[in-house]
Amino acid sequence: MSNPTVLFVCVHNAGRSQMAAGYLQALAGDRIDVLSAGSQPKDQVNPVAVDAMREEGIDIADNAPKLLTVDAVMESDVVITMGCGDACPIFPGKRYEDWQLDDPAGQDAATVRRIRDEIRHRVEILIGELTPPA
Template identity: 80%
Template sequence: MTDPKPTVLFVCVHNAGRSQMAAGYLQHLAGDRVDVRSAGSAPKDAINPVAVEAMREEGIDIAANRPKVLTTDAVRESDVVITMGCGDACPIFPGKRYEDWELDDPAGQALEAVRPIRDDIKRRVEALLAELAPSA
């Protein structure tokens, strides 16, 4: 019997930039080895178009994603919760693994400023994936 695949929830305030890029990378790199979710404490109406463009440069399409509101159930059902500047808005449950990634907010930034944020997210996601679901 195999272990169930881990569920990772990425959370930022608007669920329009950082958390969407992180979820895009993890989905792309992990395939079906990890369940990936993202949400925001105060979600925007649409994904940041500069974040979409930055990810497109990496061959990852997040354009069809939609920001989702953070729910208590989403946190409860996740094994790992990665927050990115959502402050006290993120519910905490004992026994969960929490990490807070300090990343600049790509909102209102030019593509040149978003690329380093994207690249930092990629490095962090790769390290997380190596820990959670090492390739066979």
């Protein structure tokens, strides 16, 4: 049986979705495949988000924001949106969740850390739901 694939989507694919993808890769290892994308991707990942994740020992500095494609949604089992509203195409048979999280863009480090910690909490719950206990 193949791994479940999770797609994280936010508008710019520069903050929340990158942090979530970083956590899921670090915490789930090879048990879950991870994608992230944005409906209007920025040219680089938010440096404050990169720093906040580095504090957790997770390096997302080399990640590049990607444009959300229909293919990415089609190949995903779980699609988690973060404030991208109707930009995400909806397909039957997929699990969709919308995580209400503040956008870290333009926020100070303390605010971004709070968002990061909330993302980690939600990712840990998601891993528990998607993977059988070891």
